[in-house]
Amino acid sequence: MGTTFDVLVVGAGAAGLMAAGQAAAAGASVLVLEKMSQTARKVRISGKGRCNVTNLCPPTAVLENIPGNGRFLTGAIHKFGPEAMLDFLAAEGVPTKVERGDRVFPVSDDAHQVANALEHFAKRSGAIIRLGTAVSKLLTDATGVTGVRCGDGTVYRAAQVIVCTGGGSYPGTGSTGDGWTLAAAVGHTVTPTLPSLVPLRTKERWPTDLSGLTLRNVSVSLVSSLGRDVQFGELLFTHFGVSGPTVLTLSRSAAVWLAAGVSVDMHIDLKPALDPDVLDGRLQRDFAKYSRKQIKNGMNDLLPQALIPIVLAAADLSSEKPIHQVTKEERQALAKVLKDLRLTVAETLPLAAAIVTQGGVSVREVNPKNMESRLVPGLYLCGEVLDVDALTGGFNLQAAFAMGYAAGKAAGQRSRETT
Ligand SMILES: Cc1cc2nc3c(=O)[nH]c(=O)nc-3n(C[C@H](O)[C@H](O)[C@H](O)COP(=O)(O)OP(=O)(O)OC[C@H]3O[C@@H](n4cnc5c(N)ncnc54)[C@H](O)[C@@H]3O)c2cc1C
Structure with a gap:
């Protein structure tokens, strides 16, 4: 294997494998460098092992579910949105199903199938994947990016490098925030990273x-x-x-x-469905029905058993009190707690236990059309390494795929133009 390529991709996760496949499919020679011994570890554990791979809603709704810089992704999601992702999976032999809240899963309920399909797509398109290889430095000169240096000292050269190293959550999957250090070292701003x-x-x-x-x-x-x-x-x-x-x-x-x-x-x-007056009426009816019981035994129609002592304590009511002795004021205090139990x-929990990172490489320094750095020509950043984060429902993976698609297409296209 040589050490000079058209495109290097750092990180074989959701965004990286999509980017690598797209760049290779456009005719570029592509090397993917992945520090773990297996590709897409995070995808493999996503959705509790079932992989909620996208959300079958219109692009505008996808963007509404990306509170962390969703607007930055407007173009990318319109170009490669949920429908395109479903077509991609179907073409890769991964049938999908839509569940509650338009969440899309593989019919197999097996996240490995999605990860393997991404890996297969990248390889079949011509990308080479080198596992167990951590990138420790981005190499640049006055013209832009020129390659990367790996932890073992090996240098790979390319005029285009796509950094897809993920965020900082679940570090056991390989995403340990390396991309923030790599990007900061070539001048990028990293906004504070939080779970x-x-x-x-x-x-x-x-x-x-x-x-x-x-x-x-x-x-x-x-x-x-x-x-x-x-x-x-x-x-x-x-x-x-x-x-x-x-x-x-x-x-x-x-x-x-x-x-x-x-x-x-x-x-x-x-x-929440009962306004205070309606709730008071409901309590009065229940209390009439169970008037001979102690209050702790007269609220099962309203609350799960385990929660009753907590609510009674918050309302300052003795659980042993016979219901017929509960005063109007005590009943009203109870209704107040039912509408407003406080913690x-x-x-x-720490970032390591989070599903995603908010914060990362500032999107102001990245071109939203193709994910190319505005500071270092030829460098692309995509996926969770950027200051982009979404809500649950398949939106984080969809965001990563859309960014990977945009960067891979652009890098592949450019390498064709320059050869
Ligand atoms: C438990 C859990 C469940 C989730 N479930 C869902 C879900 O069901 N649906 C959803 O939409 N989102 C889900 N997410 C979020 C989603 O998985 C991530 O947002 C998404 O994987 C990010 O893609 P990425 O390509 O940016 O990063 P990753 O998929 O994290 O990939 C980054 C890759 O880069 C590699 N890497 C890192 N540093 C280096 C380096 N220096 N050199 C070489 N390689 C490196 C890593 O090993 C890794 O393979 C879940 C996340 C977690 C933690």
Whole structure:
């Protein structure tokens, strides 16, 4: 194997394999350098091993689900959006199915099938993949990028280098933030990197007692002096605090606010469909029905059993109190807690435990048309290494594929023009 190529791709993850395949398919000689012993480790564990590979919604809706610089991806997602990704997977022999919330999974429910298809596409298009090879330096001269140096000292030359090293979450998959160091060393700005889509640790200990309990159809608000964010849906109690879809989405704001040093409170509306008067009426009916019971045994129609003592304690009510002795004021205090059960967010779990990183190489320094650096000609950056992050639902992978597609096409096209 030679050491000079048209295009080098650093990182054989979601974005890298797509970029490599596209560049090679356009006629470029492509070498992919991957530091792990296997390609696309993160894709292989994505979606709990099932890989939520994209979301079958219109491009505008994809962009709405990318709170971290979604606008930067407008062109890329319109060029290579969910429909194009489904066509790509079908052509690679990966049938897909659409589940709740338009989430797309392989019919096989096997993330390896997606990763293998990406690897196969890159190889079949002509790209060479070298595993177990970490890139430690980007080489440049006055004209732009000229190649890379690997950890073992090997130098590879190319006039175009696509950096797809991912973010900093789940470092065991190989994404350890190397791309931020590589890009910063050639002059790029790296915005502060924080976890997103990550569980939250609470100051209160009582969530531990409810570990494993999922609340459905609740409204969860996060409030700080810097803003307010609300999500409706499921909340999961864990041995350290809270998780589940509402919390993962809210964690993006929580991480930013906590990093700014302000306190963050969580308010859980356990009965968002009932306004306070309707809820009071409901309590009165339940209390009439169970008037001879102790209050802890008279709320099972309203709440999961395990949550009852927590709610009663928050309302300052003795769980042994006979229901017929509960005063109007006590009932109203209880209704108030049902509409506003509070927790204090102590911290997010660390970046290593997050699904994605928010922050990364500044998108201001990258051309959104082709992901090329505005600072170093011939250098492209795509995927989670950039300051781009999305919500759950298949949007992070879709973003990575769209960026990889744009960079790979552009690099392949350019190498054809220069040869
Ligand atoms: C547990 C988990 C589940 C997820 N589930 C989903 C999901 O179902 N749907 C979804 O849309 N998103 C999901 N995501 C997010 C999604 O997987 C990532 O956003 C996406 O993989 C990012 O793609 P990427 O190509 O930028 O980086 P990665 O896929 O992380 O690939 C980066 C590659 O670069 C390599 N690399 C790093 N440094 C170097 C170096 N110095 N030299 C050579 N190679 C290097 C790494 O080893 C890795 O192979 C999940 C993430 C996690 C952690």
